[in-house]
Amino acid sequence: MVPLSWYILLGVVLFVIGAAGVLLRRNILVVLMSLELLLNSVNINFIAFGRIYNDFRGQIFAIFVIAITAAEVAVALGILVALVRNKSTLKVDDVTMMKG
């Protein structure tokens, strides 16, 4: 059987890759996709721990994470479409209109 630490290590690797995408890429679309990657690695951890300790709360919280992610993506892509319509840029560094 697969030990728990393998699942946690897979979560670590996916989390670091997603964080690298969020911090190092300058394209807003890729940043959003990397956010999805981060949330998925968290989901793997939730379900693995829930499986080990025979607790359903891991799966339930994974369901909530997926639902909130769907809401987040809908709002973020709406903001993105409005942004591209107004400023016609996709780079994170160019979006400074909320800077004081």
Place this chain on the structure above:
Amino acid sequence: MDQGFFLLFATVSVITALTVVLARNPVHCALALMACFLQISAIFVLLEAPLLAVIQIFVYVGAIMVLFLFVIMMIDVREAKLQRFLPGGNLPALVMLVLLGIEMSVLVLWSDRFSVTVPVGGGDEIRQLSTTLFAGYLLPFEVASVILLVALVGAIVLARKEQG
């Protein structure tokens, strides 16, 4: 047997996740992310969470990725496609990421509590899961539905064209 399947799915998911970060064209990123989500849903099957695997495929691959591809097609990606990914572009963030990865790996490998193997569980798990979800977690469930409704309305308002 299980370990072989896990290693296969984990390797493919890590490779596709790296493709998401490293690819230049956002369309390639979206397709690689779709492949990564499929591998993760296979890992959910290995973890005996079949309901979560189905939800993963429906919500992520079916809805979210189609939304991403739709937005990529709608806006112009030609200008964004040209910029390269520079690994040394943001050095403090890179150092912080390496430190984060090393720290988490060391903590996982150091501790004895993560070395347990998976116990055998009883059957009829989806019934128990849904009972727990709709009995003990009814209020968060309703809050999540309200949040989804708010996000729906907000996305429509944001993406609507300004009229006068």
